[in-house]
Amino acid sequence: MNSPSANDEAEVDQKPDDERTKERKERVIHARIPPGLEEDLKKLADALRMPVSNLIRNILHDTVSAVDRVGQTVEELVDGVSGHVGKEAGDLRRKWARYEAQRGRPAPEAPRPTTKDPLAAVFGFQPIVLNVAAKCAVCGKELARGARANLGLTDRPGRRVFVCDACVPASNE
Ligand SMILES: [Zn+2]
Numbered sequence: 001m002n003s004p005s006a007n008d009e010a011e012v013d014q015k016p017d018d019e020r021t022k023e024r025k026e027r028v029i030h031a032r033i034p035p036g037l038e039e040d041l042k043k044l045a046d047a048l049r050m051p052v053s054n055l056i057r058n059i060l061h062d063t064v065s066a067v068d069r070v071g072q073t074v075e076e077l078v079d080g081v082s083g084h085v086g087k088e089a090g091d092l093r094r095k096w097a098r099y100e101a102q103r104g105r106p107a108p109e110a111p112r113p114t115t116k117d118p119l120a121a122v123f124g125f126q127p128i129v130l131n132v133a134a135k136c137a138v139c140g141k142e143l144a145r146g147a148r149a150n151l152g153l154t155d156r157p158g159r160r161v162f163v164c165d166a167c168v169p170a171s172n173e
Contacts, residue, residue, distance in 0.1 A: 041055060041056065044092070044096075046099075047095055047096050047099035048092075048095055118137040118138055118161060119137070119138065119152060119161065119163070119169075121152075121154040121155070121156050121161075122152035122153060122154050122161055123153055123154065123155070124152075124153045125150040125151065125152060125153065125163060125168050126150065126151045126153055127148065127149075127150050128148070128149055128150065128151050129146065129147070129148055129149075130143055130144070130145055130146065130147050130148075130149050130162070131145060131146075132145055133145050134149060134160075134162040135162065136149075136162060136163055136164040136167055137152065137161045137162060137163055137167075138163055138164070138167035139164060139166070139167050141164050141166075143162060143164060148165060149162045149163065149164060149165075150162065150163045150164070150165065150168050
């Protein structure tokens, strides 16, 4: 059972000719997974009322299309995938809660929404005078055109981060 060479194996399933024609483009992938994961997949498949093989195929398909959809940079890739996975996880949690409820078990507590730090990627602030209306990324205060504000500097392309004077972190010294 434990061949020393492979942790995962892929092979083409042997099928009679007529079935093979029908599933010409499908391949069977055999993958070793730990017993706990198999158990979870079975429970999940049961909860979603679909065969385990369909569930796995959907997960693989969703993951690959999520990767396909997102952009060039690694940050964008990671953001895209985690956003996608987060949404899927929310859907699954609701379905799972329904499944548990049907069996008279209390629904698992939903995890607290992760509040994203708006300054997570910012390494510094550049004081500026705004030429556009903006909002403070931390407190949400409206910043009018002509007002003083601070541009959050990041290494990432993407949305600009403006911060009002009050929300610029102060040194403790
Ligand atoms: Zn602010």
